[in-house]
Amino acid sequence: MNGTSNKMESNYFDVLIIGAGVSGINSAYRVQSEVPGATYTILETREHLGGTWDFWKYPGIRSDSDLHTFGFPWRPWTDRKPIADGPDIMKYLTETAGIHGIDKHIRYKHFFQSANWSTEEQKWTVTTIVDGEERYYTGNFLILSTGYYDYKEPLPVVIPGIENFKGKVIHPQFWPEGQDYSNKRIVVIGSGATAVTLVPNLAEKAEHVTMLQRSPTYLFSIPNRKWSLSHMILPKWLASRFDRLWFLTVPFLFFRFCRAYPTVARSILRLLTTRQLPKSVPHDPHFVPKYNPWEQRLCACPDGDFFKALRRGKASVATGVIKSVTETGITLESGQELPCDMIVTATGLKIQLAGGADLRVDGASFQVSEKFMWKGMMLQDLPNAAFVIGYTNASWTLGADTTAQVIVRLLNRMKKDGATSVVPRVPHPEKMTQTPVLNLNSTYVVRAMERLPKVGNSGPWKPRENYFVDYWNSRYGSVYDGLEYVKPVTAQL
Structure with a gap:
């Protein structure tokens, strides 16, 4: 003792x-x-x-x-x-x-x-x-x-028939080191920040990536600029403080705007999203959330990378409810088939x-x-x-x-x-x-x-x-x- x-x-x-x-x-x-x-x-x-x-x-x-x-x-x-x-x-x-x-x-x-x-x-x-x-x-x-x-356990979800799948099933929280996904057909289940990040990055090597969502989310492209006017005319320390003030105020004002005028905010986000979509991908129903902007967190797309993957034809979006996972893919209740070699369950924390x-x-x-x-x-x-x-x-x-x-x-x-x-x-x-x-x-x-x-x-x-x-x-x-x-x-x- x-x-x-x-x-x-x-x-x-x-x-x-x-x-x-x-x-x-x-x-x-x-x-x-x-x-x-x-x-x-x-x-x-x-x-x-x-x-x-x-x-x-x-x-x-x-x-x-x-x-x-x-x-x-x-x-x-x-x-x-x-x-x-x-x-x-x-x-x-x-x-x-x-x-x-x-x-x-x-x-x-x-x-x-x-x-x-x-x-x-x-x-x-x-x-x-x-x-x-x-x-x-x-x-x-x-x-x-x-x-x-x-850190040990992700949000538990039920995916019908997931045990039938013969390919690789991965949760992003436990991504295997050195995992090879080159030339694979991948389905990412989820529509949050993790899924929106994964899709364009996986699409760089994969044959094709499909984001499968039960409910859409709002996506918002922001320029991930490597230069700005403030950095050209101000000392570095002052430019950094200007950047901080900008990112403190503008997103805050936009959040308040979305909460105060949800219908207008919906229209603005719809317009911005539609402009970035290829003609092969319709806005409805894939980008029409059931909630108002900022009732859930908006997903940021630096330099619109998610939409770029769609325009290149390397990625797509499917909206629906999973009926069952088969040995070689996913069947939705709508009857749509999503053949794949790998499933990534970005289903939340x-x-x-x-x-x-x-x-x-x-x-x-x-x-x-x-x-x-x-x-x-x-x-x-x-x-x-x-x-x-x-x-x-x-x-x-x-x-x-x-x-x-x-x-x-x-x-x-x-x-x-x-x-x-x-x-x-x-x-x-x-x-x-x-x-x-x-x-x-x-x-x-x-x-x-x-x-x-x-x-x-x-x-x-x-x-x-x-x-x-x-x-x-x-x-x-x-x-x-x-x-x-x-x-x-x-x-x-």
Whole structure:
């Protein structure tokens, strides 16, 4: 017992950060630069930093947000391509962590298993698995930068007769290294960002690629320019800031426009899409979603690469419901046959918070789905813990950074006030009106609602939707509203 206790004490840090992806690196920077004297470590399951960008390996893997806002505000993205591929993003993250010394704080191959808050000791104990053995870490504040999906299991879907198929079936989440798809007939099942990315990239080598969708999505082409007027007339550092401001405001205004005037937005997107389609591909029904623009995330096509693949005849779109998968292809309920040698199931992600780890308070299991979320980051009745969750209508990092800035304000406030913990409290949770924590009706979001925290309709319990409002709140908003600060009990003489 004493050996375990000593081991835990030697692994004590003021802040424990779980995950060395974009959110974890950003949280680490904010802590080390804005909380004087704070110690921290990052516990990472994988052998490398990068999170999503180290994990996903399918052809053409890229961001679906511009890197001027997806990149860190404290290290601007200077490449002139706003949409970057996976290797470039990994290079950026690796360089950033190295330049700021964050890489020296990362402990790799630490599988996050559980975390328990002790009210008596006012600290977290995190249990990890390292090379098959348990290793413990203790700390005062826990930052869960674990992303939002399950790395081990994709969204489960039923595809009738998939076991009959004699060819290769691959989920993009587990793309085999070195997989050869040259001269193959491929069907990509799905219509989200992953499918829209895969189709033009697979089409470069495959004989033909068909995107099979049950329901269409909105596609939006953006120029992935390698030059701009700002870079021609402004210094590089100033041009990068101009690019960031542009990508902060224009997409935000377009999102608001789509929500306010959905019929007009539909017409605009229809016109833009029709102009890029070859005559052999009709707009209806393949590009007529059942929902309004931005009720689900728009899919970006850098330089219209998806439409270029259609125009070259290397790709096509099929819309319908699968009747059955046969040995050599897919039959739709409409009777259409899709012969293929390979099926790629880009059917979505399984949402998961905290990496699926067991969260406890004083040994009792903590039920995330029963609690309200404070400012989109802390959970009701859970002390000294923050979940880093990005936006659904903007770059993930924007939400991650507003969260990190609130965290450092809380840490500094606790230190100044002599508090050992801060806990969100809802005085009358039964009176709070619940609203969705994620403002999208995508299948993977809807199916995860029962596992997600709750948000309310007032005060700090409302969901986050507006980066500009959240940024102001992260810098100047109250760090007392809805929170209870706990100070050490002083013995009375």
